[in-house]
Amino acid sequence: MAATRKVLGTAGHIDHGKSSLIQALTGTDPDRLAEEKERGITIELGFAQLQLSDGTSMGVVDVPGHERFVRQMISGSTGIDIALLCIAADDGIMPQTREHVAVLELLAVPSCVVALTKSDRVDEEWIEMVSSDIRAYLADTPFADAPIVPTSARTGYGLDRLRSALAAEAEKGSSIHENPYARMPVDRVFTVKGAGTVVTGTLWSGSVKVDDELQVLPSKAISRVRSIQHHDQAANEASPGERTALNLSSFTVDDVRPGDFLVTPHSIEPTDRFDTRFTYLCPLKEGKPLATGTRIRIAHGTKETFGRLLLADGLQEIKPNESAYAQIRLEEDLPLSSGDRYIARSYSPVAVIGGGIALTCHPRRRTNLSALDRALLEALERGDYQQAASKAAQAQTLPFSLDDIARTASVPEPLAKTVLEGLVESGALSQLRSGSREFFVTRAAIQKTMGAIENALLAFHAKNPNEPGVHKNDLLLRCGLSMSQAAFDALLDIAAQSGKVVIDSGAVSHPKAGAGAKAAESKAAESILAVLEKERFTPPAIPSLFEQAGVKDHSLAYRALGALERQGDVVRVGKELAFSKESFDQLVSLTRSHLGECGSATVAELKDRLGISRKYAVPLLEEFDARGITKRSGDARVLG
Incomplete structure (x- = not known):
């Protein structure tokens, strides 16, 4: 996999200087729309590239701060490695500050740097007071130790220190963009004259090269990558964490839309439900519990859809700042993978109310968890995918395939295969084969x-x-x-x-x-064979044969006749006749003898020689022809 880069995303209240700070840091104005420039606020996601002090660069996603554009903020924050939380020194913590921090927390953004913007407007004492308030506010979040850097985009104050702080955070830990498969949520789609359809997004994981095939989800259509650009520069490959524009062949703007995912073909199956550990934060209002069955908005990647929250094990409601296992039933399929983060917003009025991590992405429709169900979710929650695959296998009540376990446990197939082989070796599973297919099954x-x-x-x-x-x-x-x-x-x-x-x-x-039925079949066969042996060359038609044999159950009679034929005791001739094997062999012998003497014979001559009527002679000779004993020569028969 190509080298992983990290992604920086802004967060913060409207008019707290996010876009101005990004322009001062990068030289790029992330507000590209005329309306944004006229109104002085960010409406859509903006993008830039930040050069770090060690010479590497970081993709930057600038998000809107207005409460009406929280959806766009969530879209931009999904998949970032470091948050740049902008808080104006002259305003301090504001409503969207709290909501944005809640989003960052729910998305498990691993790192945060606080830029205390517009610091040139206040004195040192005020900066210290606001910094103290920020530190106290962040104390109960994962960002308690986030560096707080006073800055001014207008004067350039603190920008070098801010770059150093961002570089230090970038060196910590690994990127969240670690997966062998390409995944890119689409945030823009447009047409370039002479080139065709272009999509943009931040590549979550994997890598993409020119001429690679990518699949659009949820439609599952596949296209080829014609060309790649990073920040208006042509490239042969896109690496994880990079802000990327892809020119797709044979696609129109109707074939791929903002909110779709581009992925390695067949690597992800969209789902209409998933199991999760749901956290109810309710950051902007107090006290009211959230009831099971509530219709909510689910934001994942760059898409938002509706779903219902079904709490597990009979839990009727969840209180603010509590978490619980739940299954979310979606009204529209999403391309989720285990470990993906999502944000939940209330249906109306719209506000961020919680979120969490997707655990199993193709679960059964159930809310009551068995001990194995719970063990599987716990293993996925702590990232123990080997244990998750093991628990998923042991929970199966029917035969299953390798793909079933990879899908159920939301783990890669190679890992699932290793786990299943170990369980077979220990005797916990049996391995079955049916043709070219392979199955596993518990005792x-x-x-x-x-x-x-x-x-x-x-x-x-x-x-x-x-x-x-x-x-x-x-x-x-x-x-x-x-x-x-x-x-x-x-x-x-x-x-x-x-x-x-x-x-x-x-x-x-x-x-x-079944012994009684077999005995009845055997008795019927004996009676049928006795009639055929008695009648020799002129047996009754099959319905009459059964009647003479005293077998009234025609289903039983036909099974008995079939058994006699399989055993070689009877020969069927056409649809209506059957001969005992002995009688049939005698008729064959007589026919060969006559044709050997005469060279050829008509049906009339042969029926007289065999001592049978035309009713028997015609189907018999047709059977002889089929077996190669005789063959036609005009109106006569000769030896085959």
Whole structure:
């Protein structure tokens, strides 16, 4: 993977000098819209590039501070490594300061630097007082130790110290952009004359090269990258953490929209629900609990959609500053991965009320957590993906594939494979094969399936005492098991090997309950064969054959006749006739002898030689032709 860069994002109340400070630090005015310049406020996300003291550079995302544009602020803050919290020295902490800090906290932004802007407007004593207020406010947040740097974009005061503080924070820890797959939330889409569709965003993870294919989510359409730019400079590759513009081939502005994700093809499956540890901060109002089932806004990446918060294990409500496990059911699919952060806003009036981390991204629709469910969520919450895969495997009640565990536990396939191989080796799992497909199954799941198969077969035999068994495809439906036919076939093989079922020509029977049906079939076969041996060359048509044999159940009679044919005791001729094998062989011998003497013979001549009517001679000779015993020569037959 290409070298990872870090991303700086601004935060703070409106008119606290965020854009002016970025322009003073980078030389780039992040307010690009005419309306922004006319009104003197930031409306859309702005972007720049900051040169650090060690010679490296950092992408900068400038966000709006107005309360009406909190959605844009969340969009810009998702995926940043360092927050530049701007607080005006002459104003101090304001409502959007608190809301923005709540967003940074919920998104788990790992680092923060406070710029005390407009410090040239106040004296030192005032700066010390405001700094003390800020320190006290941040004491209960993850940013308690954030450096506070007095600055002035107008005079340049404190800018070098601010750059040094940002450089020091950039050296700490690793970037959040660590994932082998490319992921980029799209924030702008536009058309460039002569080039086509261009999308912009901050590359969350992975890398993108010219001519790479990328998939748009949630539509799943795939396009090729024609060209790449960073801050108006052409490049051959985009690295994680970089502000990137991609020119996409064969796409229009209708094929990809702001809020979509660009990802490595087939690396992420969008989801309409996810399990989470939800934190209810309610930073701008006090006291009111949040009830389960509440409709909320979910902001992830550069998109916001609606969903319902369903608290786990019967919890009816959650109070401010509490957290709990929950499942969020979305009204629109999102391309979530385990570990992704999201922000929750109230439906109306709109305000940030909480958020958290996505844990399992393709869970069952349930809110009551089993012990294994809870263990899985706890493992994901602490980032123990190996334990998460193990718990996910042990929680399976049916056969599952490697892909199932990678999806359920939200872990990479290579890690899931390693964990499953270890569980097979320890005996906790069994590995099954059905054709080219591979499955895993727990002991408990095997026992459950064996019990379901036995119960279904016993019920079938009780209702159909003369039926020898049920087809395996039908048996799966009768068992009521939600698994693929391939997985069920693999388990049927285990059942047959252990003597729990008998499989014969695709029909599955219980070894005890099916005995009566097999006895009835055997008796019917004896009666049918006796009639055929008696009638020799002129057997009755099949319906009459069953009647003469005294077999009234036609289903049983046809099964018995089929068994005789498979055993080689009977030969079927056409749809209506059957001969005993002995009689058929004699007819073949007589036909060969006559044709050997005469060279050829008509149907009339052969029926007279065999002593049968045309009713028998025509289908017999057609059967002989099919078997290569005879062949047509005009109106006659000769040896084949």
